[in-house]
Amino acid sequence: LVEMVKEHEFVEVPSVGDRPPRSLARKMVAEIIQPRVEEMFDLMRREIVRAGYEGMLAAGVVITGGTSMLEGMPDAAERILDLPVRRGIPSGVGGLRDIVSSPMYATGVGLILHACHHAEALEKVGARGGKRFGRVFDRMRGWMLEFF
Incomplete structure (x- = not known):
C-alpha cells in the first residue's frame, strides 16, 4: 500500500465537532493502515490453515466491504494469502443497482439476497418468534422483495 502512494498526495480528513477538515499526506495514512491490513490477512491465512483448507481454495478468495476498495488491497491479499483474490461486487440486484453495485455493499446485499432465497425457512422462524417478530x-x- 505504502509503495503505491505518490510522495506529495494528500487526503482531506473530517475533524471532530465544528473544527475544519485536515489535510493529511496519503503516505502517512498508508503507513498507519498497511500493518493492520497485513495483520488482518495473516490472521485469515492462519485460519485457512487451521481449518484445513490450505491448498483447497483454487478459485481463490473474494474480499468485500469498503476496505476492499482501497488501492492495492487485492494485491496485498494475494501476496499474504498466496491465493488469487478479487473484489466482490453484488449481482442479481434490481431497483437500487446503481447504488449497491459496489464491493462496499457486497456483504449486506448478499445477506439480504440469501434471506430472500430462503424466505420459507425464515417464515417458520417468524412464526415461532411471535406476532411482533412476524409483523x-x-x-x-x-421491502426486500420490492427492491431485490
Whole structure:
C-alpha cells in the first residue's frame, strides 16, 4: 500500500465537532493502515490453515466491504494469502443497482439476497418468534422483495 502512494498526495480528513477538515499526506495514512491490513490477512491465512483448507481454495478468495476498495488491497491479499483474490461486487440486484453495485455493499446485499432465497425457512422462524417478530419480518420481507 505504502509503495503505491505518490510522495506529495494528500487526503482531506473530517475533524471532530465544528473544527475544519485536515489535510493529511496519503503516505502517512498508508503507513498507519498497511500493518493492520497485513495483520488482518495473516490472521485469515492462519485460519485457512487451521481449518484445513490450505491448498483447497483454487478459485481463490473474494474480499468485500469498503476496505476492499482501497488501492492495492487485492494485491496485498494475494501476496499474504498466496491465493488469487478479487473484489466482490453484488449481482442479481434490481431497483437500487446503481447504488449497491459496489464491493462496499457486497456483504449486506448478499445477506439480504440469501434471506430472500430462503424466505420459507425464515417464515417458520417468524412464526415461532411471535406476532411482533412476524409483523416486523413481513414488513422487511416486503421491502426486500420490492427492491431485490
